[in-house]
Amino acid sequence: MWQRNVLTTWPSALPEGLGGDWTGWSQQPHEATWSAERRQAVVDAVKRQYAAQGWTPPGLQDLEQDGCRVVTVGHQLVVCGGPAFLHHKVLSAIRTARGLELAWGVPVAPVFWMASEDHDWKEAARVDGASATHNWVPDDLSIPNPVGRLATSGLDALLRAWGEDGAPASMVNDLIQDLDAVEQEGGPYAQVFFRWMHRWYGDLGLVVLDPDDEALKASCAELWAREMRDEGVRHALEGTDAMEGPAHVRDNQLFWLGEEGRVGIVKGDSRDGTASWKAGQHDFVDPSQGWDAWAVHEAAHCSPGVLLRPLYQEMLLESACVILGPGEWKYWHQLPLAFGAHGVAFPALRLRDHGLVMSPELVQSGWQPRDGWMTVEQWEKWVLDGWMETHQDVLASHHAALIEATAAIRATGMELASELSGAGGAFEKGVDKAWTQWLKKFRRALKSQQPEAWSAFQKAQGALMREGVPQDRWANWQVLAGEEVNAWNEAWMAEPEVLTTSVWLHRPQT
Template sequence: MPTDCLPYRETGYFSNLITNYLDQEEALKPFYHRFPTADNLIKQAAEKGASFSPLSRKRLYDSLIAQYKNTNTSAETQLNLEHLASENTFTITTGHQLNLFTGPLYFLYKIISVINLCKELKEKNPDRNYVPIYWMATEDHDFDEINYFNFQGKKVQWNREDGGAVGELSTDGLAEVLALFKTQLGTSRNAEYLSKLFSDAYLNHDNLADATRYLGNELFGEYGLVIVDGNDAGLKELFAPYVQRELLEGVSHAKVTQQTEQLTALGYPEQVHPREINLFYITKGIRERIIKVDDMYVVNDTDIRFRENEILDELAKHPERFSPNALLRPLFQEVILPNLCYVGGGGELAYWFQLKTYFDEVGVPFPALLLRNSALIRTEKQRKKAESLGVSLPNLFLKQNELINRKVRAISNIEIDFSAQRSFLKEQFKAMHLLAEETDASFIGAVKAQEIKQLKGLENLESRLLRAQKRKLSDHVQRLVDLQNEVFPMQSLQERNTNFSQFYLEFGEQLIPELVNALEPLGGEFTVVTL
């Protein structure tokens, strides 16, 4: 299984914020704590261990045992659950929405990143245990973001009414989705496995959270993955003091706003906008923002409202009804987990960079932040096709029009670069400008206009010649386009839209082990995996 790597900056698909972070640029260092290296993560463990209480460990352990009571847990996961009760155990965490049938391919890459990082840390520091965590975003309510997946260029979608936290959504109606999916799968042994996996996950479980836990456990149980549902009364009770401070002081808004202004001053965009209160109120079928109106706490778009003493009483009795938004969820994770590092995509890391001063204010250690592995899967046939077309790996990542233009210029038997002619023309007009200045200044504008006209004419001639060569070399161009469309569906990174099932159908049970072997979480480069 050969692999190739490419610096993230050279792919053209990652923001300046992320590539500058990977380069550890000095200006970004105030926005994070420790850069993710094996040595730094071992230092992080010493700091986190000093702040994570035995009570928090016991509550985490008890909650997870309860969450797993109806799950057929692998021996590896069961061992990791037991490890979590020990003070020398720490976690590496990633999180993801409850996308239907895992959603885009990067769901796998996130989880493989935490699995492999735990393995690497254990080898370097065998006295501690490191547990890979997948945090299910069960409290999200953006159903339209998770109700589909893409398979072989088609959308497989679950249509139903939404409302409330997605983890509590009934799986009713997914039998029809499976029936549609099966018509596209075929009848191979791998197709039968995928059909059964979908059926066992969604038709044998009552809600989306349980179905997703089953799915994650089936795919990654042998690697000891532990799946956490934060929508848990016991875990929310640990977080209640921070919720109370958010309700009474709104400290997150002030600190996050301050840090966000510092980021935007450096030219980076705001990823998530902080609100006055960054909490939702959550009950059956409802997850709405909590808003402070005069001396009342109002649940948006409902008739629910509390005075200060009433909402504090509600928090004491029902902490599970208070749900952090995207800005507070990171704090929730770090309060209830003995966590060292959060592994996420570029967008996730961008909002974590808004949070450092807030974590400092509330006295919770800020974790290391690691960009998840990104990868492109190609077949041996596609690799050979690229080789025969003479397409280098960096060029394959170019935008399609630029890729075509470069290739046509490279293989044409005539020169399609008028740079020399442009330079010559500019030199001629320099002399004419000098002549105009020395004789008649009113002539300067006419000379400049003629220069622009002549240069534009050269540009048009170059474009026409390039288009003519594209037509002449249309067969080669089409093969190039077909190859890029295969590995960059919808002219985007494969991992951002294609579902894992498309590759499982072809590669079967070797798919995940091959990816586990290929991806290096601390490697710091984009990986191309040839299967």
């Protein structure tokens, strides 16, 4: 069963934000209204994207209300949902939206912002089963296309292999059904992931939005124009501490979507005292109609980088709050000055809830979150230290007796002849060395003489970390939950009025 705990329960330090009733928040969320123009652009896109799948968006009536606000969460298009923290983020967004709706008395919709334009497919292409990691290798990798635009070849084989490695059979069949529906229409991977997110969380009210949308990009063309005029994010952050943040501040935050895939726009040769740009083999010169008109016309080719994506998102959504992981929390904090320079409101940031499933072996081991994450080497030391402690009194007694005996032997020698002093000291050192070596062998013998207990401890560590990575960053939510996934989701919806970031621990029922 799941139990909610305070943020400091987590095995490693997390940003606490404001603390108190707003633990995990950068600031309290503002109740300002969502501008009608921006809201309508988003509503139109949502209708269009859901209609392409033959669906009606969840909570459409709420989105269309003047007072509606949104809680936004974004993530890469990880196959089969990837590591559990994707689901931790989404569930945090849904429950936070419900909590703010209760507090404010207006509709608050949870929106999933698909990171469909990310071109680092390797991060999105792996999913863990019960015993192994499964990797999707698309066919068309010679060109760095955005993940969302990749063809779906190879996905079916991955899904079936994952299904044989602990994933619930009913879920795998559903995901294959979604894949088949998209492949029949010749659609890209983004449409598959869109359907998966709707399948998992549509009934909880999650609205899925793909920002790789020409109309949405055209409505935010001023962002692209400012980058091309060299008046964008870097211009706003130049000379400030934000330049030293975790995310690299490029000269131009735009990428160009063209025949060469998604290629970063970089500085070319200066012309007539003004900056020029290039992306691969594509050169950009000052357009006769100006960058503003150019940005509208070329919007479909413009793709925001990591530090421009938040501005694109918030120019459209004006979120009441944004749900983030710890890494995202850090680079979003590079951007308040850029938001101000662009006239975009900087949202309240809320750290996602964190969850850990404690296996029966992990519970039995006596490990507690305060003990921290442990690699295999650290875990083995921790286990053996604990076992040695149970023998500590007996060993201490033997050691004391040994020290007393060697001291007596040395004293006897000294009484007989002073020249035996050196030999007595060497004897004491030899005994001490032998004792140390014996303790090491005794420690190893504890391990070899308890193979079943040792195996259980190894299994416990394997549930906690894999290859040095904490559970929530490798273990798949569907595999962990099995047929209980809906019950797990509902458990995380408990007490929506509690807005603080929480740590959830799942212990087996006894």
